[in-house]
Amino acid sequence: MLTRLVYHSENHLGAADGKMIAGLNAIMDASNRNNQRDGITGALLFDTLWFVQILEGERDAVSAALRRIMSDDRHDAVTIMDARPASERLFGNWWMGLALLRDEHKTVLARHGLAKLDPRKMPGEQAIALALELAQSGLNRRLTPTAA
Numbered sequence: 001m002l003t004r005l006v007y008h009s010e011n012h013l014g015a016a017d018g019k020m021i022a023g024l025n026a027i028m029d030a031s032n033r034n035n036q037r038d039g040i041t042g043a044l045l046f047d048t049l050w051f052v053q054i055l056e057g058e059r060d061a062v063s064a065a066l067r068r069i070m071s072d073d074r075h076d077a078v079t080i081m082d083a084r085p086a087s088e089r090l091f092g093n094w095w096m097g098l099a100l101l102r103d104e105h106k107t108v109l110a111r112h113g114l115a116k117l118d119p120r121k122m123p124g125e126q127a128i129a130l131a132l133e134l135a136q137s138g139l140n141r142r143l144t145p146t147a148a
């Protein structure tokens with residue numbers, strides 16, 4: 001059964017650019033490698049305080065990924081926002097696409113009724129809609145310090 005799960009968590013990578021980007025890239029490398037193996041697609045939104053991740057795939061595969069992700073000390077306070085059966089993949093082009101939210105995304109956030117990313121106040125559907133709009137202009141597979 002195809003399942004889509006949305007969660008948010010608190011960043012423990014720190015906020016220093018170099019360390020944060022190296023940490024994000026290690027996460028993205030493992031995510032792309034494992035998700036391709038496991039048939040998982042999705043998006044990861046990050047704004048230095050929060051992660052919001054959408055995982056879609058077979059329910060067993062999504063559950064196994066979530067168990068690994070929940071025990072990862074690079075973030076904390078993993079909170080499920082939504083989990084339900086899905087009729088199709090929304091992020092089928094991305095084993096895991098990353099959006100690093102910066103000031104330039106303020107207008108996109110505003111279109112979704114948000115002054116900033118605060119996932120504690122967001123329904124899962126809103127996070128998915130935001131991620132889909134960000135995906136239209138392209139997500140990242142990994143980051144370089146100059147591109148971030």
Ligand code: FAD
Nearest residue numbers: 026027030031034035051053065068069072073074075096
């Ligand atoms: P390994 O190949 O052993 O590790 C992968 C890389 O991560 C290595 O560079 C390793 O040194 C580093 N690493 C692993 N654990 C830690 C840690 N606790 N602290 C610092 N560095 C570490 N995994 C997925 O498979 N799919 C996902 O979609 C996914 N999304 C994630 C989203 C977030 C916000 C976070 C924090 C992690 C995510 N992960 C994801 C990573 C996941 O938590 C596991 O680390 C990963 O699945 C382990 O894969 P592996 O056994 O191949 O690890």
